[in-house]
Amino acid sequence: MTTVIVGAGHAGFQGAATLRQRGYEGAITLVAGELGLPYQRPPLSKDLLHGETTAEAVAFRPAAFYEKKGIGLRAGDPVTGIDRGARHVDLASGTRLPYKQLVIATGARNRELAVPGTDLDGVLALRSLTEAKALAERLGAARSVAVIGGGFIGLEVAAAANQHGARVTVIEALERTMARVVSPLMAAHVTGVHEQHGTAVMLGGRVAALLDDGDGRVAGVELKDGSRVEADLVVVAVGIVPDVELADAAGLRLENGIVVDEHLRTEDPAIWAIGDCAAFPLPNGGARVRLESVQNAADHARTAAAGILGSSIPYDATPWFWTNQHSCRVQIAGLVAGHDEAVVRGDRSAGAFSVFCFRGDDLLGVESVNAPRDHLAARKLLAGRTTLSREQAADPASDLKALAAAGQPDPVA
Ligand SMILES: Cc1cc2nc3c(=O)[nH]c(=O)nc-3n(C[C@H](O)[C@H](O)[C@H](O)COP(=O)(O)OP(=O)(O)OC[C@H]3O[C@@H](n4cnc5c(N)ncnc54)[C@H](O)[C@@H]3O)c2cc1C
Incomplete structure (x- = not known):
């Protein structure tokens, strides 16, 4: 049994690591388009630009990890084609890799700016x-x-x-x-x-x-x-555009990304798509979305790995994101698009507060700036689909962690 993973970003790396962690005994080949060790992207626009980390320190794991775990890393040799009938992929070097299961984790590339001058130095x-x-x-x-x-x-x-x-x-x-x-x-x-x-x-x-x-x-x-x-x-x-050319050439369905079901499987039962390139259905009959975050890539990878190992648990993770800008550490739980009311908790003038975004009575998401405890509680509240009133959201005395743990709203005094 051989699994080939195309792309060694957050999704591809996590997919390979999770398969091994959960006892997968077949061969795993992780095909990386880029040379070098697979690496994390968030520090590239943060610590690396601030001179607080090095290019070497952003690798997920040292080379020995791949050897120890029996993960065949092929770096700098991108996949050029997928033959679904014969179940193999072709690499730029001319190598052909057969697969039983194929995971497409090709991520995304930068959107180009269509104006004159983008090729200038600087x-x-x-x-x-x-x-x-x-x-x-x-x-x-x-x-x-x-x-x-x-x-x-x-x-x-x-x-x-x-x-x-x-x-x-x-x-x-x-x-x-x-x-x-x-x-x-x-x-x-x-x-x-x-x-x-x-x-x-x-x-x-x-x-x-x-x-x-x-x-x-x-x-x-x-x-x-x-x-x-x-x-x-x-x-x-x-912005970015998903890297879907391989999937497109292989005749897989696209819709702002590679279309997958709730298990992250494409219409071809031997092919999965995960991370930035995958368009997946939100739980409970929600819309089809494509998200761009480390959480999404890593949790997709865990679900697909479980699927390859025979489990049929659908993808149901609460999305979360973060960004660091100057003194602001912003953390977002849920998807706030489409909210009709924003309730503030905390002190805006002190630069530490959260915004609870509601649509009707439904809490869609919570944005926290320098309020990590609110963020963690929000993730639990959203995961548990706990009902929260606007009063509870706004009142700094209401214990969000306890509400999330109880999964029930406490009566507002
Ligand atoms: C600078 C930067 C900062 C970010 N900061 C944050 C952050 O703070 N928080 C957060 O949640 N998210 C952040 N993100 C987004 C996050 O990094 C992505 O959502 C995540 O990397 C998606 O993982 P992925 O594996 O789906 O795709 P990618 O990480 O893009 O990996 C896909 C890989 O596939 C490879 N590939 C493509 N085609 C082929 C092929 N044919 N053969 C072999 N390999 C191929 C690509 O070279 C690439 O390495 C940031 C992104 C960037 C660029």
Whole structure:
């Protein structure tokens, strides 16, 4: 029995590790498109840019781990095709690997910015360790940095650039930052912290072109309204697109990602898709979504590994995310999109509070900034589908942990 895992990011690595942990005795081959040891991505836009960790320290495990666990790591030899009929994959080197079970964990790649000038020297993006090292090297010398895209990664890069002493401008096309993942209230708080540090945040800014200094180096950004932002370093962080080409060429169904069922299995019973590339149904008849987080990748991997080992437990994890920007450690439990009321708990002026996002009486998600206890309790409340009233959410005296443990609301005095 052989399992081949395509992609050695958070999902692929966790899939291989979990299979072994749970006693899988077949062969496992983990095929990595990139050279080197598989590594974690979150530190790339945080500790690595702040000089607080090294490229070596971000590896999941040392090389000896793969040997000890009998995981065949093939690094720098990407899969080029899947033959579903014959059940094998082809690698760039010409090697052919047969499989009994195939796990597609190809993740995502950066969305490109379709304007002139993106090939100029000094225009960078951030997804891989190689890109992170290049950015870390340039940040030290940059005097003015323009970050295009005010999502998590763009804002983390902006915070790092600011702390390196550069003049920083964030250009966001929408009317607020982090619009896809956090409430307007939390976005305003975090954006305000960037501004207090001297970063300019331009909302509704549409980029027309990146400007050439006449010598092939970037000199700034031109916006569609004709205004210009000077910059000797431009970071493009306008989101990602799932890496689905292999699945597409193999005839698997796509819908903003590779379509899987509640067990993370594609329509081909021998093929699973997990992590950033997988479009999966939320529990209890919820919508089909594709999420981009370490929690999602790792929990998908655990569910698929269990499935390969014969269990049929559906995927039911509560999503959670985090981002660190300046003094803000933001943690989000649940999915807040579509909420109609935001209830604040804690002291906004002290920079430590949570936002409970409700739709009707349903708690959809909780965003916490520098309030890790609220976050942990929120994850339990959401996992247990505990009913919480707005009064309980807002009252710092109500014990969220106890409510989550009891799985029942306590009467509000
Ligand atoms: C800079 C940065 C910071 C982040 N910070 C956070 C954070 O703070 N918190 C959080 O929750 N999430 C964070 N994320 C998101 C998180 O890292 C991703 O959600 C997670 O990595 C998804 O894991 P994955 O395995 O699905 O995909 P990936 O990590 O993208 O891994 C997929 C791998 O597959 C490989 N691959 C693709 N095609 C092939 C092929 N044909 N053959 C072989 N290999 C292939 C790719 O090279 C890649 O290494 C961050 C992401 C980035 C880029």
